[in-house]
Amino acid sequence: MSTQDSPLHNDSSSAPRRILSLRARLGLGALLLGLAALATTALIVIGMDSVSARIDAALAAEKRIERYSVLSTQVSTFIVVAAEANQSGLPMDERTARLESIAAGITRTFGLLRQDLEAAVAEARALGLDEQSRRATQSIGIARMEALFLSTRDAFLTPAADRERLQGYIDVFAMGFDPHLNGVITAEVRARDAILSGIEDLRLRLTRIAFGIAVATLLLMTGFYLGLVRPQFSRLNQLRDATRQIGQEDFAIILPDRQPDEIGQLFTETNRMARALAHRKAAVDQEWSRLNATIAERTEALRAANAELAQTDENRRRFFADISHELRTPLTVILMEAQLGIQGFAEAAPSFETIRNRALRLNRRIDDLLRIARSETGQLALSASVFDLAEVLRDAVEETRAEVQSAGMVLELAPPAPLAVVGDPNWLRQVVAGLIRNALRHARAGGRIRLVIDRAGGMGRVHVSDNGPGIAPDDQDAVFERFAQGRSSAKAEGFGIGLALAKWVVEQQGGTIAMTSPLPRVDTLGAAPGTKVTVGLPLDIA
Incomplete structure (x- = not known):
């Protein structure tokens, strides 16, 4: 065996410099698969975050459009109430009472629109500088609309204003407010549509990237299986067959242990174990032959001892039977004499009665001995x-x-x-x-x-x-x-x-x-x- 082991040991000593161990290869494959999983996770997280940001921006644009609609309604109400108050020639205090609550609502709506626009400008940083600049310019339109509103409101709250001048303010406000409002709403609608279009484009890009990662992962897994896992399964099948052969007490096993990885080392140890078991089996067979000879010798001696014990037991039962029969004769005489004494000597009758009872009890004990002696099992009958x-x-x-x-x-x-x-x-x-x-x-x-x-x-x-x-x-x-x-x-x-x-x-x-x-x-x-x-x-x- 030394001539065969030498080349294998030379291969094992030099191979670690050329081939990674099985543990390292499995770890590398797991690392690559883990990186693919991380890339997929990152893609999902980043894509969901980007889509979420765009959806939030679209919802914010929709919310601002609704506020513009509310502002339009409030402004229309203000114009109608202001025109009616002017035509009716209401005094200053009544005119102020009618317009004050409406003006307060419009002012509140302008404040909310400015807050929404500031938030939109901050959110637009993720969508690019152009989008951020476009939203910032919308503040100009809001400022112009608010300036028209404030000039008209202040005119109606001024006591010295006459009817013709107030009507002029109403006409200027009505003609100047609608174009600005329509321009702002149009810009918001376009921004919303652009955001929704961007979501669709982002979805397509993410789909292509995900498909690419899936193909790369599939190719990686196929290469990992075909290049590493399946060959190791084949080697493990060889090891399983070898252990089954050892279990059947066939130790003529030579596993290929040229690869220095963990399974190769296991092959080497299995070969060594098979050789050791073969030597041990030969020694056990020799000892077993010697033991069988000793068992045969002891069995013969035990058979002779059992025969002697059987004869001794037979002698014991015969002895019990014989001594019981020998004791019955004098007991019968004692019982007869005691009975005669009871009948013939009245003054001694109690003594003879005691003798008779004791003899009867002894006779019962003798019957017990006879039952034991006649029993095949030696138990009481x-x-x-x-x-x-x-x-x-x-x-x-x-x-x-x-x-x-x-x-x-x-x-x-x-x-x-x-x-x-x-x-x-x-x-x-x-x-x-x-x-x-x-x-x-x-x-x-x-x-x-x-x-x-x-x-x-x-x-x-x-x-x-x-x-x-x-x-x-x-x-x-x-x-x-x-x-x-x-x-x-x-x-x-x-x-x-x-x-x-x-x-x-x-x-x-x-x-x-x-x-x-x-x-x-x-x-x-x-x-x-x-x-x-x-x-x-x-x-x-x-």
Whole structure:
């Protein structure tokens, strides 16, 4: 590979002096396109500004024409009123009263026309010196009209003027005012028409310039695409095909990296990566072969270990079955002898009754061992039936009576009424007995345990309450998990599987188990917070 890499590296080292980088070329193209956009924007802004100025000038001319029209009306009214007052021979004060308001309006209109003309002269700077001079000359016509008006008005306000002289003023004013007014209006109309014509010419020029910029921009974009963008797309397609080939674990890739720009550098790195991946793949294949050999060896060893474990499990189940059968024989003899003792020795009947009950309980435990040994999965086999919950509760109390007395505690059980539920009575008895033993272990200092039966929500329920320190809220869900324990002082006793087993047994029978701690004040058995576990089984609805 070194003989092939050397020329490429020589090209890469010398090429930057001859070719701009891809980033620079893209930046140059973007700059040119940006300049074209700026030129277009400037054209639009300048054109709109020029058109706006011309439109404003045309509107101002139209406004002045309207003022000239208003002035013409006011002057006509003044002439009519002045002629009538002169012919009627009105006294000076009446003549002044009639003409004063009209004269004030005409004077106001002349003032507005002068202001409009001054603004027009200022606006005409953008339209050229000729237009500015033409508008400035209009002030002469306005001044002449105003002079005629003022001389006529002053004559009518002079007390010594006679009728013939006033009529002369009216005739001179009427004949001299109209030509000046017509000349000013004509000039304004021409100016307005010239401005509108200029707007059309400006629009045509702007259209031609915009078309030229559009053509130049189109040519620039076409050259930018054909000369730069499309070739780079072709190179990127080559890179995409190369990466797809690498993704298919084909590393025989040689990309042309003669151009020193960014994509050329990416080509060089891709070639280098492909060579590195090819070497790595060869090493991985070698390691994979070695790993497969190791896996085959370990699999064979695991298969042998599994066979040994299966044999061990079979031996365990056989051992449980054998020892259960071996224990049944002496238990049967004990039960028979206890029954004979109950019938033959009245004074010792309670002792023989205790022996018989203990033997029956041990016989039930042996039945449980047999069920485990015969189960294919190693789980408990539950057999559902209808039974009296109160009777099972009494059996559990009787089973744990000696342990309660030994612990110095009091077990409270109100005489329960019969309550038919559906489940496995043997395992429910063991669950209740386990809950009593839990209370003995964790709430011994409280000294009291209470058992209550009720029904609610289609369930027959057993409540086992104690007067212990309670269980923290964060631990209440965890105590039903296998090998989990609470943070009480007695947590080191036992392995923590009792409640987990109880939960499994109850739920497999369609029941529920829940914990409440601390107890409500009305339900506590003493000063301690206490704990209550509630077990529910479906009621018999048959």
